[in-house]
Amino acid sequence: MKVRTGFVSNSSSSSFVIVGFEINSNRSNSLETAKAIYKLSNDEILDKMRKDSYYSKHMGTKEFINEFCAELLYEKQDDLKWDIMIGGDSDVPNNTIVVGKLLSEMSESDGGNMPKSITNISELIKEIKEFKKEFDTDSNIKIYTGSRNC
Secondary structure: OOOOOOOOOOOOEEEEEEEEEEOOHHHOOHHHHHHHHHOOOHHHHHHHHHOOOOHHHHOOOHHHHHHHHHHHHHOOOOOOOOEEEEOOOEOOOOOOEEEEEEEEEEEHHHOOOOOOOOOOHHHHHHHHHHHHHHHOOOOOOEEEEEEEEO
């Protein structure tokens, strides 16, 4: 089964609060973003594609490499401590990718109740500033709220 890369009319939605930064436009293609976030080389991405029954048939096609990387960005990696919001599928501006810490998310299945949480702002900003260095961006750290399709 493949993850959707666009709007699905029968999908549900969730509300979110994320603190993070926008990635510079030169990182807005999914290949470069996946390489930066997951610390993968081109060869490692191609190795992952070879292991995928669908994408292994489309090796070397730039369109499919970008599509594969977009799906990598949608998948939550257990060892990745950062969250990604992609513009167009959420209330994040189109053609924008926000990387940060998801502070809270609520969906219809949660009964409309936002989970309680307490976050140390100083520690959060320090962590995000440190991670931000890897992206060569001067984008300000912001709080993003909105909803996204699930």
